[in-house]
Amino acid sequence: MKSSWRIICIALLAALLFSACGIKDTPIGVSAVATPIAKSTSPIPSPSPVPSTISPLTIEPNMGGVKGYLNIRKAEWKTERLIIFFCPFTPDTSGENGVYILEPSIHPNTTLEGGYFQTGEIPPGKYVLVVGPMPETAVPLLENGQIKVFEVLAGQVLQIESEIY
Numbered sequence: 402m403k404s405s406w407r408i409i410c411i412a413l414l415a416a417l418l419f420s421a422c423g424i425k426d427t428p429i430g431v432s433a434v435a436t437p438i439a440k441s442t443s444p445i446p447s448p449s450p451v452p453s454t455i456s457p458l459t460i461e462p463n464m465g466g467v468k469g470y471l472n473i474r475k476a477e478w479k480t481e482r483l484i485i486f487f488c489p490f491t492p493d494t495s496g497e498n499g500v501y502i503l504e505p506s507i508h509p510n511t512t513l514e515g516g517y518f519q520t521g522e523i524p525p526g527k528y529v530l531v532v533g534p535m536p537e538t539a540v541p542l543l544e545n546g547q548i549k550v551f552e553v554l555a556g557q558v559l560q561i562e563s564e565i566y
Contacts, residue, residue: 460557467519472564487520527553
C-alpha cells in the first residue's frame with residue numbers, strides 16, 4: 402500500500418513540475434521565450450545628435466561593448482525612463498531557434514538617454530535585447546517580425562540601431 406501511494410505522489414509531483422516548466426509564447430512580460438533568429442538588418446537613421454552627456458565608450462578587459470540608438474515609437478514610453486536588458490540567448494541544435502531568459506537582477510543592463518545607449522561591460526556571447534520601463538513590460542527588439550539576436554565579441558563594440566513599436 403505504501404509503495405502505490407509513493408508512486409502516485411511521485412507521478413503527481415512530476416506532472417506538476419512538467420506543467421510549471423513550460424515555455425510561454427507571449428514576448429511581453431515573460432521570463433523565457435522560444436524564438437526564431439532574425440536573419441537580416443536594416444539601419445534606422447538617428448533623428449538627433451548624440452547627447453553631450455554620453456561619454457566616450459570604454460570597454461572593460463575581456464568584455465565587449467554595445468552602443469546604439471533606439472527609435473521609441475510607443476507613445477506611452479516617450480516620457481518614461483527606459484532600460485535595455487542584455488538577455489543571454491541559447492540556440493537550439495539547429496541554430497535556427499533558441500531561448501532567452503530575462504533575469505533583471507543578474508543580466509547586464511543600461512538606460513536609454515534620448516534613445517541612445519552604451520555599455521562596455523557585456524560578457525562575450527549572444528544576446529536578445531529587451532527594452533522597457535520595467536522588466537515586466539519590456540519587449541524584445543524585433544526585425545521583420547522576429548526577435549533579433551546580437552553577438553557581442555570581446556574587445557569589440559557592437560553598433561545597434563532599431564525601433565520599438
